[in-house]
Amino acid sequence: MSEEKVIILDCGSQYTQLIARRIREQKVYCEIHPYTLSPELIRGNATKGIVLSGGPASVYGKDAPRVDEELFHLDIPVLGICYGMQLMTSVLGGEVAPSREREYGKADLRVDEPSEIFKGLQKGKTYRVWMSHGDRVENLPSGFKTFACSANSPIAAMGDPNRKLVGLQFHPEVAHSEIGDQILHNFLFHMCRCRGSWDMKSFVKTSVQRIKEEVGEQRVICALSGGVDSSVVAALVHQAIGERLTCIFVDNGLLRKDEAEEVLSTFKDFFHLDLRFVDARTDFLTRLKGVEDPEQKRKVIGELFISIFEKEAKKLGTVEYLAQGTLYPDVIESISFKGPSATIKSHHNVGGLPERMELKLIEPLRELFKDEVRKVGKELGFPDRIVYRQPFPGPGLAVRVIGEVTEERLKILREADAVIQEEVTHARLYQEVWQSFAVLLPIKTVGVMGDERTYEHVIALRAVSSRDGMTADWVRFPYELLGTMANRIINEVQGVNRVVYDISSKPPSTIEWE
Numbered sequence: 146m147s148e149e150k151v152i153i154l155d156c157g158s159q160y161t162q163l164i165a166r167r168i169r170e171q172k173v174y175c176e177i178h179p180y181t182l183s184p185e186l187i188r189g190n191a192t193k194g195i196v197l198s199g200g201p202a203s204v205y206g207k208d209a210p211r212v213d214e215e216l217f218h219l220d221i222p223v224l225g226i227c228y229g230m231q232l233m234t235s236v237l238g239g240e241v242a243p244s245r246e247r248e249y250g251k252a253d254l255r256v257d258e259p260s261e262i263f264k265g266l267q268k269g270k271t272y273r274v275w276m277s278h279g280d281r282v283e284n285l286p287s288g289f290k291t292f293a294c295s296a297n298s299p300i301a302a303m304g305d306p307n308r309k310l311v312g313l314q315f316h317p318e319v320a321h322s323e324i325g326d327q328i329l330h331n332f333l334f335h336m337c338r339c340r341g342s343w344d345m346k347s348f349v350k351t352s353v354q355r356i357k358e359e360v361g362e363q364r365v366i367c368a369l370s371g372g373v374d375s376s377v378v379a380a381l382v383h384q385a386i387g388e389r390l391t392c393i394f395v396d397n398g399l400l401r402k403d404e405a406e407e408v409l410s411t412f413k414d415f416f417h418l419d420l421r422f423v424d425a426r427t428d429f430l431t432r433l434k435g436v437e438d439p440e441q442k443r444k445v446i447g448e449l450f451i452s453i454f455e456k457e458a459k460k461l462g463t464v465e466y467l468a469q470g471t472l473y474p475d476v477i478e479s480i481s482f483k484g485p486s487a488t489i490k491s492h493h494n495v496g497g498l499p500e501r502m503e504l505k506l507i508e509p510l511r512e513l514f515k516d517e518v519r520k521v522g523k524e525l526g527f528p529d530r531i532v533y534r535q536p537f538p539g540p541g542l543a544v545r546v547i548g549e550v551t552e553e554r555l556k557i558l559r560e561a562d563a564v565i566q567e568e569v570t571h572a573r574l575y576q577e578v579w580q581s582f583a584v585l586l587p588i589k590t591v592g593v594m595g596d597e598r599t600y601e602h603v604i605a606l607r608a609v610s611s612r613d614g615m616t617a618d619w620v621r622f623p624y625e626l627l628g629t630m631a632n633r634i635i636n637e638v639q640g641v642n643r644v645v646y647d648i649s650s651k652p653p654s655t656i657e658w659e
């Protein structure tokens with residue numbers, strides 16, 4: 146375990162993970178807990194600071210997150226962000242009220258008072274920050290001073306220097322707050338006196354230790370896909386419990402060109418773990434016959450995967466745990482109770498498996514973003530072909546063959562996709578983009594080749610940039626590259642006479658077409 150840590154108490158903000166990420170970037174270990182965590186459990190030598198996150202509630206609302214006043218008497222610095230600041234105010238006897246105008250988006254913060262949290266910033270100067278609030282602090286709790294203001298918040302930052310309590314109405318964790326990193330640095334290193342020695346090496350150490358403690362002498366299985374997430378999970382669990390981990394790789398016939406062979410050979414060369422290979426290509430294709438609806442496809446694939454996995458697991462005797470590479474964006478997409486995201490596509494990992502097999506879950510990456518997982522992969526010494534592999538959906542090419550999935554259509558798509566991978570790699574753009582791939586459309590169009598009329602399939606090219614897959618923009622590939630890909634696909638892939646480029650962003654579109 147880390148010798149120093151910061152505890153983030155989550156009051157429901159969509160940015161809580163971002164706070165954690167910004168703190169990790171400053172090499173300080175942090176943990177996210179629900180706001181209900183008792184001060185007793187927070188107290189301890191290792192806790193150097195506490196952050197109260199933002200949240201959608203109003204402090205006076207029914208069921209609004211509330212913390213024990215004791216939290217502010219632990220002699221540990223506390224940073225309240227947005228709702229966290231209002232909560233601190235309300236608990237310590239100050240006053241919060243609805244502002245006349247909601248402040249949303251960019252705002253100018255004027256620093257009025259020197260303080261530890263604003264160390265390095267100039268008094269009287271304004272800085273661009275990002276706000277998102279309806280309520281604001283009207284009266285300070287006793288012992289507090291105002292540090293800064295903005296147009297709509299006379300108290301945009303406040304603090305009690307003696308008790309080392311500080312509140313910010315804006316969000317230092319979002320990239321639009323230009324002084325955000327500086328402020329978090331000041332909190333961590335000046336107020337909390339952290340040393341900042343945490344890194345991905347420490348992450349590996351901590352995770353391995355936790356897995357060891359949790360699993361004890363039990364057995365774990367892991368579905369391996371060849372992507373960076375499941376590979377990192379497998380490697381961590383393997384370091385923790387050695388041969389009590391079994392990995393299962395299923396070829397569902399929906400993989401890209403030569404993918405199964407490549408994954409198997411990489412794993413043979415690189416990892417020395419117990420890997421079972423299941424060739425289920427025929428099963429999947431048979432079940433997908435006649436299925437056109439995207440959700441139905443996912444359902445069929447998910448269920449079949451579960452039953453294959455279950456059969457394989459039974460051969461191993463008693464297995465208690467399932468390890469999977471759930472990342473933070475998967476967590477919020479699936480628990481997003483307000484937004485529609487959870488039901489847009491039923492995504493991610495092997496949902497259904499844990500309940501059916503009564504397995505407990507091990508998800509060591511559930512607090513990380515993809516680029517952090519890649520850093521862990523690097524730390525573990527993974528080759529680049531795993532670390533920088535673009536994400537690939539669980540249902541594979543089935544959601545890229547629009548309409549019914551047949552062997553013939555998969556073959557066309559695989560060949561077209563291989564051209565894209567080759568050309569994007571050749572242009573040194575493979576690692577620059579989040580995903581680049583081909584989609585096969587269920588229509589035919591007229592073309593002319595030689596002197597002959599053709600009537601063949603259309604391939605759509607899709608390339609997006611994204612940080613976490615939750616939002617995305619289409620990539621402005623050079624025309625030359627687009628031209629080369631289109632020419633090669635039409636010339637080399639039998640059955641295709643037209644290529645189009647998808648220029649939609651997410652939202653309102655999604656990355657995959659189904």
Ligand code: XMP
Binds near residue numbers: 443536539657659
């Ligand atoms: P969408 O299409 O929802 O995709 O914008 C966001 C990211 O998730 C991947 N994706 C999936 N991953 N199972 C998965 O494991 C799925 O069913 C699935 N659908 C989409 C997609 O490739 C992108 O990276």
